[in-house]
Amino acid sequence: MKKLFPILAIAFMMAFGSVSAAANVNINTTTIVTPLQDDADTSEAESLGFHQELKKRFIEGGPGFMGIVLLCLILGLAIAIERIIFLNLSTTNSKKLTEDVESALASGGLDAAKEVCRNTKGPIASIFYQGLDRANEDLESAEKAVVAYGGVQMGQLEKNVSWISLFIALAPMLGFMGTVIGMIQAFDKIEAAGDMQPSLVAGGIKVALLTTVFGLVVAIILQVFYNYIIAKIDSIVNDMEDASISLMDILVKNKK
Secondary structure (H helix, E strand, C coil), rough: CCHHHHHHHHHHHHHHHHHHHHHHHHHHCCCCCCCCCCHHHHHHHHCHHHHHHHHHHHHHCCHHHHHHHHHHHHHHHHHHHHHHHHHHEEEEEEEHHHHHHHHHHHHHHHHHHHHHHHHCCCCCHHHHHHHHCCCCHHHHHHHHHHHHHHHHHHHCCCHHHHHHHHHHHHHCCCCCCHHHHHHHHHHHHHHHHHHHHHHHHEEEEEEEHHHHHHHHHCCCHHHHHHHHHHHHHHHHHHHHHHHHHHHHHHHHHHHH
């Protein structure tokens, strides 16, 4: 996860560097507008891609709140990607592992079964190892070890997931705050001008709406990743519980 943040930061700086360069070119370039050129500009504006349109709206929304909401998106995606990679690496074929442990226990005893668990990645193998390590004492000690270490492994699976839910809640709230501030600025302009002109309030209202939309889009994106991660965790936890029951059945059968 530590390697993801520098990569995302570099991408963030490159994206904003291109936006700033494009903005400077637009400011410093002066052209003579003719009817043909005006039509060309109109057609070019209509043919803007999604990426260019997104950058344009981001700049129009203002760097203040839009930058904070974008930071929530970057951090949330970094944590989500790290969790998805970790959970995929933690997924184990529990049925095959149970069969291997049972056959190793029958042929080579506890040491052979523990060696199988050591050579297998994932939380289920770790739980199996802790249960087998206490199997020489009694079944109750092995069961307590399995239950206790299962809780530890569940905590590892759920690590940093709460930060994603925080960013899901924070992004729309920041967008709504930008909306309120934009409306306040619009009414300040009306008060200063003493007249209700659409040109005075259009900018503030536009900024207000853009920050709200961007905050909601960030929340929707992170919510999709969050639901996938929660579903993946539930699947792994169910496998852990089923495998733990199978391990205790194997130990009971070998005690007889």
